[in-house]
Amino acid sequence: MTASRSIALAIAVSLTILSANRGMAADSERGAELAATCAACHRLDGRDKGIPSIVGMDTEKFIGAMADFRSGARSSSIMHAVALSFSDAEIAALAEYLAAQPKETKR
Amino acid sequence: MTWTRRKFSGFAGASLVAALGARAASSQTKARVVVIGGGIGGATVAKYLATSTATLDVTLIEPKQLYTTCFFSNLYLAGVRSLESLTHDYETLARQYGIKVIHDTAAAIDPVAKKVALAGGAKLSYDRAVVAPGIAFKYGVIEGYDEAATQIIPHAWNAGPQTELLRRQLESMEDGGVFVIVAPPDPFRCPPGPYERASLVAYYFKQFKPRAKILILDAKDTFFEQDLFEDGWNRHYPGMIEWLPGQFTGGIKSVDVKTRAIRTAGETFNASVANIIPAQVAGELAQRAGLADQSGWCPIDPMTFESKLQPGIHVIGDATSAGDMPKSAFVANSQAKACAFAIAAALTGSDQIAPHLFNTCFTLLAPNDAVSDAIVFKPQAGSIKITDIFFSPLGESGEARRQAAHQADGWYAAFINDVFG
Numbered sequence: 001m002t003a004s005r006s007i008a009l010a011i012a013v014s015l016t017i018l019s020a021n022r023g024m025a026a027d028s029e030r031g032a033e034l035a036a037t038c039a040a041c042h043r044l045d046g047r048d049k050g051i052p053s054i055v056g057m058d059t060e061k062f063i064g065a066m067a068d069f070r071s072g073a074r075s076s077s078i079m080h081a082v083a084l085s086f087s088d089a090e091i092a093a094l095a096e097y098l099a100a101q102p103k104e105t106k107r
Numbered sequence: 108m109t110w111t112r113r114k115f116s117g118f119a120g121a122s123l124v125a126a127l128g129a130r131a132a133s134s135q136t137k138a139r140v141v142v143i144g145g146g147i148g149g150a151t152v153a154k155y156l157a158t159s160t161a162t163l164d165v166t167l168i169e170p171k172q173l174y175t176t177c178f179f180s181n182l183y184l185a186g187v188r189s190l191e192s193l194t195h196d197y198e199t200l201a202r203q204y205g206i207k208v209i210h211d212t213a214a215a216i217d218p219v220a221k222k223v224a225l226a227g228g229a230k231l232s233y234d235r236a237v238v239a240p241g242i243a244f245k246y247g248v249i250e251g252y253d254e255a256a257t258q259i260i261p262h263a264w265n266a267g268p269q270t271e272l273l274r275r276q277l278e279s280m281e282d283g284g285v286f287v288i289v290a291p292p293d294p295f296r297c298p299p300g301p302y303e304r305a306s307l308v309a310y311y312f313k314q315f316k317p318r319a320k321i322l323i324l325d326a327k328d329t330f331f332e333q334d335l336f337e338d339g340w341n342r343h344y345p346g347m348i349e350w351l352p353g354q355f356t357g358g359i360k361s362v363d364v365k366t367r368a369i370r371t372a373g374e375t376f377n378a379s380v381a382n383i384i385p386a387q388v389a390g391e392l393a394q395r396a397g398l399a400d401q402s403g404w405c406p407i408d409p410m411t412f413e414s415k416l417q418p419g420i421h422v423i424g425d426a427t428s429a430g431d432m433p434k435s436a437f438v439a440n441s442q443a444k445a446c447a448f449a450i451a452a453a454l455t456g457s458d459q460i461a462p463h464l465f466n467t468c469f470t471l472l473a474p475n476d477a478v479s480d481a482i483v484f485k486p487q488a489g490s491i492k493i494t495d496i497f498f499s500p501l502g503e504s505g506e507a508r509r510q511a512a513h514q515a516d517g518w519y520a521a522f523i524n525d526v527f528g
Contacts, residue, residue, distance in 0.1 A: 050517020081481035
């Protein structure tokens with residue numbers, strides 16, 4: 001292996017790592033942008049008063065709840081509207097993002 | 108990993124290096140965004156720009172030190188909530204998010220030189236500006252109702268001293284008096300607002316002045332959630348509230364401020380206490396900066412909220428002409444987020460995602476009887492259209508309405524935390 005080839009390989013490897021990180025960062029950024037919609041009613045610091053907290057929520061539980069709001073199995077006109085407006089992929093991205101947010105411990 | 112995928116990664120990585128280079132070069136001179144107006148739209152856009160992954164220099168210009176929300180101020184008129192509980196400051200935005208909050212008035216915007224001139228003399232350069240001026244009142248449409256008249260007959264449609272003045276007048280009104288609300292023509296800030304005001308003032312009268320009456324003189328022939336309101340009025344305040352549509356009165360023509368006599372095309376009504384909510388247009392700066400069209404409101408791009416009249420300047424909130432979107436704090440907050448993400452994407456050269464635009468509203472028929480609505484919007488054919496709309500049904504259980512009132516309280520706290528916290 002020549003020096004130039006090994007440098008080229010090293011660059012290729014580091015670029016791959018960079019792009020993987022970029023993918024994760026982009027997902028998280030997308031999750032944050034989608035969660036901005038939720039933040040108009042649900043406090044994302046984990047506190048709640050009248051409106052339930054959704055941070056640190058299990059992804060399956062979140063996706064199931066959104067499916068129930070969308071179908072009307074769980075009744076709430078506001079959440080029905082929200083669940084209808086998000087795609088399945090967006091709900092999955094939101095679930096990942098919200099699950100990764102820390103729950104508030106102090107009250 | 109396949110070769111194709113690796114090759115693709117390589118390209119993606121290369122473009123990332125280029126993007127990082129661009130960001131590093133710009134970090135000496137961070138892109139500057141100047142936000143004018145510290146209401147719900149302005150405060151939200153400033154916060155979401157400041158927390159964006161794009162590193163931006165964000166300045167918020169707002170003359171007042173404190174902001175009192177107009178939404179929920181009808182609860183103050185009802186005597187169940189203090190004005191202090193509706194008043195918020197800009198300290199967290201400045202301290203926690205590094206937003207430069209300048210308490211001054213924007214005197215002019217030069218869209219070519221990209222500079223904002225402040226009344227105090229300073230000039231601020233921007234890469235992007237966001238203007239969130241709220242509403243201005245069209246005085247003189249009702250003859251005799253000008254700015255000076257608001258000191259005697261309040262509009263109370265910007266919260267603060269006007270709301271306090273109206274509360275004092277309601278408190279000192281004799282039992283058996285008539286409170287007249289003049290409701291404005293469309294479009295105006297908070298479509299259910301005048302009727303929620305009638306409901307919550309009736310709640311106060313029922314306890315303290317049970318012989319008092321409320322008369323709503325409307326410029327319109329119908330109003331938002333009319334069936335829900337009329338049902339609530341019949342249940343809670345039978346015989347107390349009367350609503351007269353524009354087609355009945357022929358329109359509100361003039362007011363004698365001293366005697367509180369309000370003249371319509373047909374009859375003249377004498378009020379013990381009056382509240383005139385005038386017709387509205389986009390806030391004054393929008394008019395001066397050439398952001399408003401002949402309608403008096405600001406046309407915007409439905410994806411980015413960039414002005415259709417002045418490139419590089421975005422307009423959000425009540426001042427916009429945004430298709431089907433009503434003028435509400437929730438809409439201003441929703442637009443502000445879409446606008447912040449669009450600006451961050453434009454300044455970093457990344458793709459903008461399709462915005463999610465919503466309106467949610469809790470309306471109180473009584474402090475323990477709330478209804479809600481939820482509306483979904485989508486950018487469509489250069490405008491913004493409603494795709495779904497849901498209302499609380501008539502004949503809901505008292506328990507459901509009590510729960511909604513409890514949620515409304517929780518919503519207020521969470522929403523304020525989203526905007527100012």
